[in-house]
Amino acid sequence: MEVRCFEYPYPARLLFAFIVLFPEYYFVAECNDTVVGYVIGFVERGEVGHIASIAVLPEYRGRGLGKKLLGAIEDAFRKKGLREAVLEVSVKNKIAINLYLSSGYRIVGRMKNYYPDGSDAFIMRKTLGENKIKEENK
Ligand SMILES: CC(C)(COP(=O)(O)OP(=O)(O)OC[C@H]1O[C@@H](n2cnc3c(N)ncnc32)[C@H](O)[C@@H]1OP(=O)(O)O)[C@@H](O)C(=O)NCCC(=O)NCCS
16 A cells, blocks of 8 residues: 555555554554555654554545544544644645645644655644544534
């Protein structure tokens, strides 16, 4: 998935380390017993939830899976008492930026030369308040 979804995929060993160290922040989306999406994150300085990677296979995009995966990891962060989520995204990745903006993230910084091709990344943050879905279901 990583190789199909990213121009600069994380090495498998790094993803495996995330899963081993932070299994509670690793979610997959399945369709007919096949993994079609995933999100993975970790805790930074004991207080901020950091989303390391999120991806949905091309043929399964545009169906709300990305938003659901993001919601799942945010809920896991909340459960651990974390009140903020952060991530980096390529300034060129309009679709992912839309996903984050429409999920309540805001751009708080820009890192120069973040990617191997020299392109920049936006840093995006979200304050993790109460879960709106849970509120609506009350
Ligand atoms: C980013 C990604 C995970 C989104 O997954 P997805 O399942 O298609 O996302 P969703 O269907 O849940 O859509 C969520 C939001 O993304 C945005 N979005 C999705 N597809 C879009 C498109 N074709 N054009 C513009 N915005 C789009 C919209 O804001 C959408 O919210 P809305 O439907 O309420 O308007 C997916 O495109 C992907 O895997 N991309 C490659 C990997 C990647 O770039 N990951 C992010 C790294 S930071």
